[in-house]
Amino acid sequence: MKKILVIDDTLHLLEEISDLLQMEGYEVITAYDAFEGMRKISTMNPDLIITDLLMPEMNGFELISKIRSINKHQLTPIIVLSAQATKETEQKTKEYNADAYIRKPCTADQLISSIEKLLK
């Protein structure tokens, strides 16, 4: 069973994504902010990471850099799920070596097909 780490500071959204991915047969780990996310990456070694960008203390880009600085996770697929709806942000996520960029709000199908594609 593949492990997916979801990092988002919005509790109800985190719950929905978690519910959805569990129903699709993934093991879901959640984190409310980047620090918790980093902790859980190192302890639980997720196969895929879904992260928000706008979070308190440390934003998504810093987080991605940190994840990529970990040898093990240099190639771990990262999906950015952000409410920031600008082209610049999308471009920036590519520069930071995130694998996909999904704009909020998105459908369950979009998210699931993106995950499946990256975990193949």
Place this chain on the structure above:
Amino acid sequence: MKIKEKQEFAKTQVNRWKPINVVIIEDSEDDYELIKRRVRHEGYQINAIRVETADEYEAALDKEEWDVIISDNSLPHFNAKSALEITRKKYPHMPFIIVSGTIGEEAAVEAMRLGANDYLLKNDMARLMPVIEREIRDAELIKAKSLADMALEESQERYRLLAENIQDLVCLHSSDSTYLWVGPSTDRILGYHAEELIGKKHLDLIHPQDLKEKNISPFDQKAEGECKPISYRMRRKDGVYIYVETMVQHVYEEDRLIRIVSTSRDITEQKLAHNLLIESEAKYQGVIESIAEGLVLYDDKGRIVTFNKSASKILRSKTTNARKFEEELTDRYRFFKPNMEVFPSDNFPSKVTLRTGKPCSQIIMGAKDRGDLIWLSINSEPFLQPNGRLGVVVSFSDITEQKLYEDRVTSVARELTTLIDTANAPIFGIDWNGRINEWNQVSAKLTGYSKTEVLGKKLIDEFILDGYKVAVTDLLKNALRGKEVTNYELPIYTRTGKVVTILFNAAPRRNLSSEIIGVIGVGQNITELIEYRERLEMKVAERTKELNEALLKEKELVALKSKFVSMASHEFRTPLSTITFATNFIKRYKAKLSIDEMERKLDKIEEQVGHMTYLLDDVLLIGKSESGKIRLHRIVVNIKDFCKKIIEEVTHSTKKTHKILFSIATEERDIAIDEKLLRNILINLLTNAIKFSPGKDRVLLDVICAHGMLNMQVKDWGMGIEREDQEKIFEPFHRTNSAGAIQGTGLGLSIVKKAVELQKGSVEIDSEVGKGTKIKIQIPLVDEKDISY
């Protein structure tokens, strides 16, 4: 005739009534007396003198006019021979008789040879008187003869000179003008010899034209007594005509004209000269007539001799007659001075020059008949008339147009002067030395110095501030070099020591020949203007600052708005995501889901939709307040009841997690407030207090309404706000780090702030991390009566 008379008298006798003057050369007194007695004896008076020496004799000869000399032959110191020599030197014909006692034949001959007239012996004295008489007579004769000879010689000489010098041709004609006798000038004048002319007729030689045209009347028999000279042309022998002037004299005998004497003179040269003169006069006349200036010649009596065409043309006269012209001048015209006073006739240039002999020049005189006024510029000059008297030549030209032009120019100049003086701007002028020579009324008023006070003073020294002297000197120099200076701000001193600023234009001032003679400055008192400008500048600076601030604010606002929009969209996207996922979840797995699970998802959707509605309301409220669209709408409410209602609402919406402690102290039960805004304020503050004090069980609301102020305080014992965040929490969508997962729109406090500010109130925050937060609101109250419904 005289000569003849004398001769005749001498022949008859010696005048006995006249004494005979005798010099007697004799050493013997007795002999002397003897001679005298002898003469008297003969009946003559005698005036005698006895001399013995040559000296005495010579003295005697010079002393008187003597008739005869009687000399002794030999004297002790003198002798007849010597006396005779002396006598003949002086008087060759003086009778000289020798009387001797003894005389030889030889001596007598010798004496006669020497020129003695006779020789007598003393003993033969009877002969004496007859000899004397004879000798006196002879001497008279000789004397008379020599006089006649002289007269003849003189006369001959005169005639010779006359003949040689006579230029005129004198001829004798018969009554039909035939030449009878012709004078010697004929060769010279007519080229004919005298004999060639004899028998020819004078009239035949006259030029046929002249003969025909002129009345050669003197040759007419009937013309009696005419002796005026007439001139005509006569043909010379060589065929050339010469001009002659002829006088004729008729000789009558018994009333019958028998001869005509003509005296003709060759006047060809004079005539030719005269013709030349006429010709040159004609030329001169042509010149006089052709010049544009009027010329009038006056004689010494002040009467007009002549005048030229231009004179009559200028004076609109038609006459060519000098008398009539003169009459016109005196009768037809009236003459004026340039100032239109009558010109006194005694001061007419012609009269002045005639009186003083001095010329007058460029006298301006207006001449007016019934028609136009003619302006004349007149010169008069004395000249010497042919008769040697003073005349006056007056020349004049028509300067009417020029005068009118000058009058116009003068009036323009006068106008200009008035304009300068009364212009409503300070105008002043300086000369080459920088001395003031123009100072109009406004200049005087502005500076407090009158024109008479400043004229001749140096502008720079008197009026210009020290710091400006060099610059102004340069500026005036430039103007004197022809460079205009415009809009120079020139501070100058006034009498009171005050400084006024003049906006100054300086232009070179030129004379009629365009030479720069000074500078004329035109100013404008801009003291007030400058003050005004300074105030304006200050105001502009102020406004600019305000504007910059406003602009900055506007920029901030724009940035804020764009931030707000992106934040708002972000805030909407998150609940939308939750809603989307929840609905997708239901759709995907509806077959597998229990009713409870389905219910839970639907609750979540409902909750997020509600949240979004709040959010939308807040956003709209902020938008409205930002764009100033919210208008206060005060109504009178019971403040206590109002607060209680809100507390109930908040308690319910926060699921009764906290108890809201409420205290109120108010002077008035009812106050006028904007209900909506106050509701927003209280709901946000209370909700926040509860949200950010999780785990606690109460919050506090304290309301005091007194002294026209509504004071409200909301207090919680929650997490508190860090100092750096305290300033930012009123910005839209700002959320503190510690807010973490606590739900909120991020707009609550910014809505509170806007609502308070709209009511001219203030917000104060007092918070400590971990201990809680206290927010104080103060809103001034408005009198019930002032509210508008």
